[in-house]
Amino acid sequence: MDLKHIKGLLFDKDGTLFDFAATWEPWAEAFLLRACNGDRSFAARVGADIGFDFALRRFARDSIAIAGTPQQVVQALAPHFPAQTPSALLEMVNMEASRAPQREAVPLRPFLQRLRDQGLYLGVATNDAEHPARAHLVAAGVNDMFDFIAGFDTGHGGKPSPGQLHAFAAHVNLPESTIAMIGDSVHDLEAARAAGMLRVAVLTGPATAEELAPHADIVLPDIGHLLGYLT
Structure with a gap:
């Protein structure tokens, strides 16, 4: 699948940026x-x-x-x-x-920098609370790489509702159709479907490929494999 039309990437946190x-x-x-x-x-x-x-x-x-x-x-x-x-x-x-300790799904700083170098807007939409989510991103040294960070308590609701996803699109002034939502759960993918975004599943959370594939446009082993589709 060609993702070269994608201008923004919205990541789930746990099981996506970090190993669940x-x-x-x-x-x-x-x-x-x-x-x-x-x-x-x-x-x-x-x-x-x-x-x-x-x-x-x-x-x-x-x-x-x-x-x-x-x-x-x-x-x-x-x-x-x-x-x-x-x-x-x-x-x-x-x-x-x-x-909570964090294990990065891939080395995050260089991965995110490559995405930023391509001019992509980046965001985080998590069902965790915003304060611990920001603490985890700060601890990983990547808080500054994101244009948007939302937790369930930020004011946009939680997934599978699409409020966080629409808020990211509005924040970076992009049509939802040019954004991919990347997550490890059916909740993430259902939110992406409701928002009209591309649905990218990764296997660094508890769910299996068989569980995620019916809800996803593409299933990847981890977020690092995005680079092969974006470049």
Whole structure:
């Protein structure tokens, strides 16, 4: 597929710019231990309700934490913590998220610089909160490479709704048809379809090629393979 008409690239963050498992499995363990005051048995029960196997340190494919927003994760957690307000739980989720280790799917700085050198506009649209998302990009040394960064709480909603995608298009003054949305989940691809953008799936998240292919225009092993289609 020829992507030479593409003028803007909008990336999901977790599972796309960063390897999902390497980032969020350590986050889940750290968060659950903190929330459960170190009680591993309690942490295992709570983890089960967000699709995380505490003993194996592994997310289920249908975990709310994979494609859902932090607010949705908090809704699943809330029954276990009746003494905690949802806002306090959300603050804890976001605080631990901002500390989560990041493993770049490819060396990001040189990859993004090559895209910038081609005159492409770049953005990030994540179902994470904006503050930890920016913290992750700063830690990777790439925050300045993006023209637009939006989390679920930025004001445009979360995926699979297309609000973030339309906001990026408006911000960089491009028609949606000249933008590709790159993500690792069906939520990303559904948002791209609703926005009228090219749908690019990558396999650095939990979903398989078989799961993503029916929703995608193209499936790539990782974001690095974009360069072969853009140049």
